[in-house]
Amino acid sequence: MDRQPHDVLDELQRDPYPHYERARRADGLVHVPELDAWLVARDADVREVLRRPEDFSSANSLRPDVLPAPAAFAVLGGGFGGRPVVVTTDGAVHQQLRAPIVRGLSPARVAAVLPYVAERTAVLVDSFGKDGRVELMSAYAGRLPGDVIGRIVGLDPADVPAVVHGGHRAEELLFRPLAQAEQIAAAEDVVAMQHVLDRYVRERHARPREDLASEIVASVTDGELTLEQRHEAVGHLQNLLLAGHLTTTALIGTTVLHLLRHRAQWELLCAEPDRIPAAVEEAARHDTALQGFRRLTTRPVTLAGTELPAGATLFVAFGGANRDPARHPEPDTFDITRAPVRHLAFGLGAHGCPGAQLAREQLRLTIQELSQRLPGLRLAEEHPVEMRPTMIHRSPYRLHLTW
Numbered sequence: 177m178d179r180q181p182h183d184v185l186d187e188l189q190r191d192p193y194p195h196y197e198r199a200r201r202a203d204g205l206v207h208v209p210e211l212d213a214w215l216v217a218r219d220a221d222v223r224e225v226l227r228r229p230e231d232f233s234s235a236n237s238l239r240p241d242v243l244p245a246p247a248a249f250a251v252l253g254g255g256f257g258g259r260p261v262v263v264t265t266d267g268a269v270h271q272q273l274r275a276p277i278v279r280g281l282s283p284a285r286v287a288a289v290l291p292y293v294a295e296r297t298a299v300l301v302d303s304f305g306k307d308g309r310v311e312l313m314s315a316y317a318g319r320l321p322g323d324v325i326g327r328i329v330g331l332d333p334a335d336v337p338a339v340v341h342g343g344h345r346a347e348e349l350l351f352r353p354l355a356q357a358e359q360i361a362a363a364e365d366v367v368a369m370q371h372v373l374d375r376y377v378r379e380r381h382a383r384p385r386e387d388l389a390s391e392i393v394a395s396v397t398d399g400e401l402t403l404e405q406r407h408e409a410v411g412h413l414q415n416l417l418l419a420g421h422l423t424t425t426a427l428i429g430t431t432v433l434h435l436l437r438h439r440a441q442w443e444l445l446c447a448e449p450d451r452i453p454a455a456v457e458e459a460a461r462h463d464t465a466l467q468g469f470r471r472l473t474t475r476p477v478t479l480a481g482t483e484l485p486a487g488a489t490l491f492v493a494f495g496g497a498n499r500d501p502a503r504h505p506e507p508d509t510f511d512i513t514r515a516p517v518r519h520l521a522f523g524l525g526a527h528g529c530p531g532a533q534l535a536r537e538q539l540r541l542t543i544q545e546l547s548q549r550l551p552g553l554r555l556a557e558e559h560p561v562e563m564r565p566t567m568i569h570r571s572p573y574r575l576h577l578t579w
């Protein structure tokens with residue numbers, strides 16, 4: 177049977193590393209039809225693109241892999257958002273959108289939320305089955321980051337599950353091929369999430385609190401709250417929430433997966449917990465959660481010797497840069513004892529991840545809790561691990577563990 181374009185893309189997404197290797201070895205840049213973009217996979221080239229946002233615009237950074245059917249679009253029309261957000265804007269507008277997020281995720285704010293993160297890690301591990309088995313993605317990795325970003329934004333814990341679910345459904349709708357009925361159902365879940373967020377926007381406009389939702393609402397209004405400003409604030413909140421939980425969920429999954437696949441390194445961590453921060457960096461480098469985002473050239477430019485016209489699309493592969501032997505010796509080897517070298521898992525420059533510290537702390541506390549309480553943790557051999565086909569939240573579908 178003929179392979180569909182999506183099968184080919186799935187294959188690349190499940191294992192992009194051989195594609196990066198070929199692209200790094202080539203002269204200049206390689207155009208990859210599956211990605212519909214020039215693939216930038218060398219560390220030095222990725223850094224150069226990220227340092228020149230005026231030449232490489234973020235306008236297409238969230239370009240969907242799939243265009244929803246008109247019937248799903250019609251459902252989305254009943255929701256909020258659809259406006260430019262921090263990750264898709266450039267220049268002054270970008271700085272304006274980024275400012276409240278940077279304030280809301282400052283080192284002091286992250287430090288203030290750590291006791292809550294520690295409490296949630298303990299409660300979630302307490303809830304694992306008493307039969308010595310757990311599926312980590314649903315019981316833990318898919319839950320902690322939503323609770324934590326929900327707390328910072330100021331969501332009622334009762335609203336967190338619908339917001340997290342809406343985030344997963346938005347990703348499915350825009351990045352997975354779904355049958356039309358499924359697209360409509362996903363669009364309905366996304367719209368339901370947006371209405372929950374709009375309620376927060378209206379409430380925080382009327383009665384601001386000490387939370388990030390209030391800061392975001394204040395940043396888009398100067399008095400009255402118009403319908404257009406509600407759209408802007410909901411889009412802003414939705415983007416922040418998705419960026420905050422889907423990525424961290426993915427990195428928890430791959431970190432635990434690689435540590436348990438390399439038993440000696442897991443045992444080393446259990447014996448020497450001071451190594452946990454280095455292990456988190458290695459996991460973030462080795463199997464990068466956000467494999468890459470697109471950029472659009474704003475004028476004719478030459479990159480790695482390849483001449484590109486204005487309007488060319490690049491796929492900027494953080495995950496490719498992180499496996500570049502020119503920067504990371506033996507890059508395909510997972511080794512928590514390697515000498516630290518700055519990787520690009522959290523990006524760099526104008527759009528560099530403002531949530532990196534929050535993500536690192538959640539990973540650190542997670543590995544600390546699991547290694548201290550469940551040192552006998554193992555992958556359940558009867559459940560082979562399958563990676564999700566995605567370039568934006570790389571993780572196993574499910575991670576069955578025993579102890």
Ligand code: HEM
Pocket residue numbers: 234237262263264274277281325415416419420421423424427464465466469494520521522523524526527528529530531532534535
């Ligand atoms: C393991 C977890 C995470 C990873 C791997 C990750 C990775 C990244 C990367 C690579 C970028 C740069 C995108 C670009 O250059 O276009 C980015 C941007 C961003 N991240 Fe993260 N992130 C993580 C967690 C978080 C968390 C916890 C938050 C919020 C609480 C967050 C919020 C954001 C936002 C708002 C942006 C856009 C910044 C901008 O465009 O100026 N991220 N992230």
